[in-house]
Amino acid sequence: MLYCKKRKERDFFVYTVTINDMDLKQIADSGQCFRFKNLENDKWGIKALNKYVEISQQNTSFTFSCDKEEFLEVWSSYFDLATDYAAIKESVDRQDTYLTAAMEYGAGIRLLNQDLWEILVSFIISQNNNIPRIKKSIELLCEKFDPDGQFPQAPILAEAGEEGLKELGLGYRDKYIAALAKVVCDGSFNLDDLKSMDYDGAHESLMKQFGIGKKVADCVCLFGLHHIDAFPVDTHIKKILNEHYPYGFCYEKYKGYLGIIQQYLFFYDLKRI
DNA sequence: TGACAGGTACATG
DNA sequence: CATGTACCTGTC
Numbered sequence: 265m266l267y268c269k270k271r272k273e274r275d276f277f278v279y280t281v282t283i284n285d286m287d288l289k290q291i292a293d294s295g296q297c298f299r300f301k302n303l304e305n306d307k308w309g310i311k312a313l314n315k316y317v318e319i320s321q322q323n324t325s326f327t328f329s330c331d332k333e334e335f336l337e338v339w340s341s342y343f344d345l346a347t348d349y350a351a352i353k354e355s356v357d358r359q360d361t362y363l364t365a366a367m368e369y370g371a372g373i374r375l376l377n378q379d380l381w382e383i384l385v386s387f388i389i390s391q392n393n394n395i396p397r398i399k400k401s402i403e404l405l406c407e408k409f410d411p412d413g414q415f416p417q418a419p420i421l422a423e424a425g426e427e428g429l430k431e432l433g434l435g436y437r438d439k440y441i442a443a444l445a446k447v448v449c450d451g452s453f454n455l456d457d458l459k460s461m462d463y464d465g466a467h468e469s470l471m472k473q474f475g476i477g478k479k480v481a482d483c484v485c486l487f488g489l490h491h492i493d494a495f496p497v498d499t500h501i502k503k504i505l506n507e508h509y510p511y512g513f514c515y516e517k518y519k520g521y522l523g524i525i526q527q528y529l530f531f532y533d534l535k536r537i
Numbered sequence: 538t539g540a541c542a543g544g545t546a547c548a549t550g
Numbered sequence: 551c552a553t554g555t556a557c558c559t560g561t562c
Contacts, residue, residue: 394542397560435558477545498543
């Protein structure tokens with residue numbers, strides 16, 4: 265009995281750290297990730313990067329269920345902690361009342377550094393789709409193809425093929441995913457090469473893939489490759505640009521981090537319906 | 538019942 | 551190159 269208790273204590277690590285401009289619920293609802301699970305108030309379970317971590321949040325105090333080393337090596341980068349979001353918020357033109365409101369409404373959103381393959385598949389699923397169904401599809405995909413419920417790697421989905429994916433109810437998107445898994449596995453579409461390209465090169469390369477158009481390519485650049493200047497234009501952003509910026513949006517002003525601005529605008533419209 | 542959802546491929550002018 | 555349309559499927 266005593267032995268078990270000690271063992272449990274020895275294996276149980278937590279690391280508590282102060283982080284500004286981060287809100288897990290805001291991030292979970294922001295539409296960039298689909299696998300944050302709310303365990304209880306202010307406590308989240310996150311499966312990502314083939315790992316699992318639980319995080320409790322009290323304002324700016326975060327307790328991670330891992331040791332300091334894993335926090336520094338994995339989650340610090342995942343949550344984009346090197347980026348100064350206060351400075352970005354400060355840079356927003358206060359004359360632009362819509363963007364200012366959107367930025368304040370989206371306080372705590374950060375642009376995660378997620379796994380490229382997971383982002384590719386997730387945003388193919390996202391096309392012409394709604395968020396609850398996207399989440400459901402991804403959950404089914406993980407359950408069916410990975411014993412630990414982690415995101416299935418390309419070879420597994422390539423082997424499953426369109427037939428194996430059919431029963432998940434992905435609709436016409438299953439053939440896009442099967443095709444992508446295939447070219448990733450046979451090496452004709454190399455994800456490491458993609459990571460070494462600049463934004464324009466990566467976007468062009470992505471657009472050549474079956475099932476990936478301009479919008480999904482931009483999402484992959486932004487969420488999977490951390491080209492934070494990417495500005496995906498979807499139905500929400502299109503609507504915002506038409507209704508609030510009929511004379512044009514000032515892209516130049518926010519060059520270098522347009523993707524973060526896009527997230528504020530997108531989130532504001534998404535949540536306020 | 539039919540439109541809608543973080544679009545894309547494909548066919549036309 | 552710009553516009554139009556079919557497309558899987560769950561939900562309201």
